[in-house]
Structure formats: C-alpha cells, structure tokens
Amino acid sequence: MARPRKFDEGRALDAAMEAFWASGYEATSTQDLCDATGLGRSSIYNTFKSKHDLFERALARYMEWQNGELFALLESELPARQKIHALLRRVIDDEFAKGADGRGCLVVNTCVEVSAHDPSVATSLERDYGVRLEAIRAVIESGQRDGDITSGKDARTLAHLVIASIGGLRVSARSGVDRTALEAVVETTLSAF
DSSP: OOOOOOSOHHHHHHHHHHHHHHHOTTTOOHHHHHHHHOOOHHHHHHHHSSHHHHHHHHHHHHHHHHHHHHHHHHTSSSOHHHHHHHHHHHHHHHHHSTTOOSOOOHHHHHHHHTGGGOHHHHHHHHHHHHHHHHHHHHHHHHHHHHTSSOTTSOHHHHHHHHHHHHHHHHHHHHTTOOHHHHHHHHHHHHTTO
C-alpha cells in the first residue's frame, strides 16, 4: 500500500516555480528544488517523475497565473485602447517596481533559455502564445468595431505587435534600458492603434 502524501502539491509547485523563475531551468539543481520545496529527492521524483516534468508543471502554473491576470484586464470595463495601454504599462511597472528582483517573466525567460532545444516546452509556449494572441485580438477587434482602435489594420497583426512589445519591454528592462525609454516604446507601439 502506498504511503499518503504529506505535503501540499500546489505549494511545492509554487516553490519550484519560484526556484526556476529565479535561476532558470539549467541552473536550478535538484538540490535547489529540494531546498525550495522542503521535499526530499524521493518525494520530488515520486510526485513529479523528473526535473523536466516538474519544470513543465511549474511553467504551466505560471502561465495559468499570468493569463488569469491578463484576462482580468482584458475583460475589464476599460475601452479597448486603454486595455492595451494598461497591459503594456503593467509590464514596465512590474519591471521597475520597488523591490523588483530582476527575474523578468518566466515565459520570456523560458523562450530564450529552453524552447530552442526542447520540443515539449516549445509546444507549451506556442499554445500559451496562441491563447494570449486570440484574447488580445478579440479586444482589438472589439475596439475596431467601437471606433476606439483604427479599423484599417489587421487585428491579428496588432495582437502580435502587443505580444512582441511585451517580450521586448521585458528583455530591454533586464538589459538596463531605463523606464523613460521603455515608456516611449509603449507610446510608439500604441501609435499603431
């Protein structure tokens, strides 16, 4: 008879997510995961099978959390253009918040570090991108119908621009670009709308 688990799997995933987010996939050792989660190696491997499995589950949890915040903003009562503006501004605010730790975004970090050589992770990232793309596209199309966003441009292309801008803002902030320069990028991006 198997022994019952004596830990909260959700908490362990959150702790692993924080560890991967802080150091990246490759630099996070199994011992780092044990330290972060408070679990022994056998508990980690019995529950999550492998470091890779734990990473994929932690990444999925992060995506779910981030997309929840995205959808809350996109479903708000703001006009469409203000939603896009708020989304871009939130990236800058996150990166320059007092106490910001310079971790950036786990999705962006994973795109840079892991996706090129890990087809499973690349597929997860592609699926997540598609979810965000369609949500943003729907808001842009709504804004075009309402006259809040110019109707002369393809909504899907504008949604790609928003996502590319978010990634670019995050990477630029981590590269030392100052807030004023990034705010100018946001305004330039919005000029396409």
